[in-house]
Amino acid sequence: MTAxxxxxxxxxxxxxxxxxxAVHPDPDACDTWRHLRExxxxxxCETGNGGPGFWAVTRYRDIAAVYRDxxxxxxxxxxxxxxLLTGGDSAGxxxxxxxxxxxxxxxxxxxxxxxxxxxxxxxxxxxxTATRSLxxxxxxxxxxxxxxxxxxxxPLVAICELxxxxxxxxxxxxxxxxxxxxxxxxxxxxxxxxxxQQEILLYYAGLLPGRRKAPGEDIVSLLATEEADGAxxxxxxxxxxxxxxxxxxxxxxRLSSAGAALALMEHPEQWERLRxxxxxxxxxxxxxxRWTTPVxxxxxxxxxxxxxxxxxITAGSIVTLWNISANRDAEIFEDPYRFDIxxxxxxxxxxxxxxxFCLGGPLARVELRVxxxxxxxxxxxxxxxxPVERMASSFLTGVSRLPVRCSAGS
Numbered sequence: 001m002t003a004x005x006x007x008x009x010x011x012x013x014x015x016x017x018x019x020x021x022a023v024h025p026d027p028d029a030c031d032t033w034r035h036l037r038e039x040x041x042x043x044x045c046e047t048g049n050g051g052p053g054f055w056a057v058t059r060y061r062d063i064a065a066v067y068r069d070x071x072x073x074x075x076x077x078x079x080x081x082x083x084l085l086t087g088g089d090s091a092g093x094x095x096x097x098x099x100x101x102x103x104x105x106x107x108x109x110x111x112x113x114x115x116x117x118x119x120x121x122x123x124x125x126x127x128x129t130a131t132r133s134l135x136x137x138x139x140x141x142x143x144x145x146x147x148x149x150x151x152x153x154x155p156l157v158a159i160c161e162l163x164x165x166x167x168x169x170x171x172x173x174x175x176x177x178x179x180x181x182x183x184x185x186x187x188x189x190x191x192x193x194x195x196x197q198q199e200i201l202l203y204y205a206g207l208l209p210g211r212r213k214a215p216g217e218d219i220v221s222l223l224a225t226e227e228a229d230g231a232x233x234x235x236x237x238x239x240x241x242x243x244x245x246x247x248x249x250x251x252x253x254r255l256s257s258a259g260a261a262l263a264l265m266e267h268p269e270q271w272e273r274l275r276x277x278x279x280x281x282x283x284x285x286x287x288x289x290r291w292t293t294p295v296x297x298x299x300x301x302x303x304x305x306x307x308x309x310x311x312x313i314t315a316g317s318i319v320t321l322w323n324i325s326a327n328r329d330a331e332i333f334e335d336p337y338r339f340d341i342x343x344x345x346x347x348x349x350x351x352x353x354x355x356x357f358c359l360g361g362p363l364a365r366v367e368l369r370v371x372x373x374x375x376x377x378x379x380x381x382x383x384x385x386x387p388v389e390r391m392a393s394s395f396l397t398g399v400s401r402l403p404v405r406c407s408a409g410s
Contacts, residue, residue, distance in 0.1 A: 018045055018056060018081075018320075018322075018394065019047075019081055019082065019085070019394045020394065021392040021393050021394050022392060023394070024296060024324075024392075024393065024394055024397050033058060033322070033324065033325040033328060034328075036056070036058040036325065037058045037059050037325060037329060041057065041058050041059040041062060041309060042055060042056075042057050042058075042062065042308045042309045042310075042311045042313075043055070043056050043058075043311075044056075044311075045320075047085065051085055052085060052318060053318070054081060054084070054085070054299075054317070054318035054319070054320050055308075055311070055313055055317060055318065055319045055320065056320050056322060057308065057319060057320065057321050057322065058322050058325040058326070059325075059326065059329055059331070060326040060327075060329035060331060060332045060349065061331070061332075062308060062309065063321040063322070063323070063326045063349060063353075064326075064349065064353050064354075066300060066308070066319060066321055067298075067321065067349075067352060067353035067354040067356065068353065068354040068355070070100055070101055070104075070354070070355055070356075071303075072302065072303055072304050072306050073300040073301070073302055073303070073306075073319060074100050074300060074301045074302075074303050075092075075097065075098050075099065075100055075104075075300060075301075075356065076089075076092035076093050076098055076099060076100050076301075077089065077092055077098075077301040078092065078098060078299055078301075079097055079098055079298050079299050079300070080297070080298070080299055080395045081297060081299050081318070081320055081394060081395065082394065082395060083299070084299045084301065084318045085318070091240045094234075094236055094237045094240050094241075095237075095240040095241055095243070095244045096108060096111070096241055096244055096359070097244050097248065097356065101355060102229075103228075103229070104355065104356075105355070106228040106229045107228045107233070107237075107241070108355075108359060109228070110222070110223075110226050110227070110228045111219070111222070111223075111241075111359060112359070113222075114162070114219050114222050115359055115360060115362065115363065117362075119217075120362070120363060120366070122161070123158055123161040123162055123363070124363075124366050124370075126157055126158070126161045127154060127157055127158050127161075127366065127367055127370055128370050130153065130154065130157040131150075131154055131157075131367075131370050131371055131374050132374050132378075134149065134150045134153050134154070134374075135150060135371075135374040135375060135378050135379065136378060137149065138150055138379075138404075138406060139378055139379060139406055139407070139408050142405060142406065142407070143385050143403070143404045143405040143406050144403070144404065145401055145402060145403055145404075146258055146261045146402040146403075146404045147254075147258045147399060147400060147401055147402050148401075150257065150261075150371070151253075151254050151255075151257035151258040151261070151371075151399075151402075152174060152178070152254050153174075154253060154254070154257060154367050154370075154371060155249055155250045155252075155253040155254050155257075155364075155367060156170060156173065156174045156177070156250065157170075158249060158253070158363060158367055159173075159245065159246050159249045159250060160173065162218060162219050162245065162249070163204075163218055163219050163220050163242060163245065163246065164216055164218035164220060164221070169203070173200075173203070173246070176196045176199050176200050176203070177196075177200070177246060177247065177250050179192055179193060179195075179196035180193050180196035180197045180200060180247060197243070200242075200243055200246065200247075201239050201240075201242075201243055204220065204238075204239050204242040204243070205235070205239055207220055208220065208224060208235060208238060208239065211224045211225075212224045212225065219242070219245060220238070220242055223237075223238040223241055223242065224238050245360070248358065248359075248360060249360050249363070249364070251294055251295065251396055252289075252294050252295070252350070252351070252358070252360075252364045253364050253367045253368060254294075254398075255292060255294035255391075255396065255397070255398030255399070256288050256289055256292045256294055256350075256364070256368055256398075257367070257368060257371050258398060258399040258402050259288065259291065259292030259294070259398055259399060260284075260288040260292070260368065260371070260372065261375070261382070261402060261404065262388065262399055262402055263288065263291055263292070263339050264375075264382065265382055265383055265384055265404070266339075267339045270339060270340070270341050271382065273341060273342070274341055274372065274375075274376050275376045275409070278376075280341050280342055281369055281372055281373060281376075282369065283341060283342055283343060283344050283346065284341035284372055285365050285368045285369050285372065286343070286344075286346040286348065287339065287340060287341050287342075287343050287346060288341075288368060288372075289348055289350040289351065289364075289365075289368070290327045290333070290343075290346055290348035290350060291327075291339050292350070292397075292398060293323050293324045293327045293348070293349075293350050293397065294350070294396055294397060294398050295323060295350070295395065295396060296322065296323060296324045296393075296394065296395060296396065296397050297320045297321060297322045297323060297324070297394075297395065298320070298321045298323065298352070298356075299318060299319070299320050299321075300318075300319045300320075300321065301316065301317070301318055301319070302314065302315050302316065302317045302319055303315060323349045323350060324397065326348075326349045327348045327349060327350065332347065333346075351364065376409075377409065378408065378409055379406050379407070379408070379409050380406075380407045380408055380409035380410055381405070381406060381407045382404060382405075382406045383404065383405050383406075384402075384403065384404060384405075385403040385404050385405040386403030387403070388401065388402055388403075389401035389402075
């Protein structure tokens with residue numbers, strides 16, 4: 001992946017390849033990001049097919065500033081490039097992640113209690129028990145596919161606990177979630193993803209009447225019965241926010257967990273440090289999040305004309321914030337292309353920044369920490385056992401299949 005820059009009347013641009021799913025899976029595809037950060041940190045990208053085009057922002061400080069500027073850069077048209085380029089997100093203003101203040105603030109405040117340490121305690125207990133069992137099963141089998149056998153299962157446990165999904169439905173929920181996130185740009189996969197998204201919404205539509213009549217302590221019940229701005233959420237808002245939680249809660253932990261195992265195998269000296277030094281667990285979690293950066297970008301729409309660096313961005317323009325670039329910015333991170341589980345400080349943007357900072361971020365950190373605890377406690381040798389397969393997506397990046405061999409620790 002190298003920059004192919006052309007000059008236009010509006011200034012230099014890069015071609016539409018940033019939206020090409022085939023571009024992003026290569027873990028060594030860093031030349032373009034480095035070039036853009038150094039030479040064109042705010043650059044215009046044209047689609048080449050008569051589409052609207054978009055702006056790409058690649059430096060950490062610029063991206064953090066845009067994240068904070070909710071007044072001039074809106075989320076309500078959508079927060080991912082694929083949606084923004086095809087007319088916007090129909091859930092805008094209803095689903096938390098694509099809602100602007102003050103409505104965003106009110107709904108987020110309503111949900112925050114469900115993510116408090118006290119409310120999370122039983123969820124964390126469930127995650128710990130499940131993770132211990134999953135890692136033990138992997139060790140007993142001598143290995144397996146780390147994604148399917150461990151990484152994909154951990155967030156599913158947490159999300160299903162949060163939303164009180166019956167155990168009998170959890171395998172189907174995992175299948176639907178992975179299908180909803182798995183579009184690779186082809187017409188067939190996009191249709192499958194759209195169908196899975198509808199199936200998730202229909203599933204929660206089936207749960208909603210019962211939770212309204214006899215609420216429990218789960219998030220579906222909270223969304224169905226609590227008030228924001230003095231009124232209960234509509235059925236559509238409840239369902240869309242359930243979808244938001246299950247999709248958002250799955251992707252970061254699943255992809256970071258798989259990426260953690262791969263990074264530790266590729267950097268055996270870091271694996272040995274983690275096994276020997278328990279105090280490195282917390283900084284290791286942050287480094288895994290920075291290193292893997294599962295969500296490549298977040299999109300915004302300018303509501304007024306703005307200037308960013310020396311570029312004029314007109315109202316209505318799509319602006320994309322490339323977390324995958326910001327988390328390798330040498331202005332912020334010393335030796336950013338080194339995986340270092342003792343790195344500190346580590347103010348990565350993997351979980352967002354500002355008002356839209358990931359609501360489930362603390363839970364994602366706990367899930368990762370528990371997984372690393374169980375790996376260091378149960379596993380001795382950990383090594384690859386076959387080719388690694390990566391997602392083909394312009395929005396998510398990470399490992400989709402990771403065959404490993406492992407043995408019990410001493």
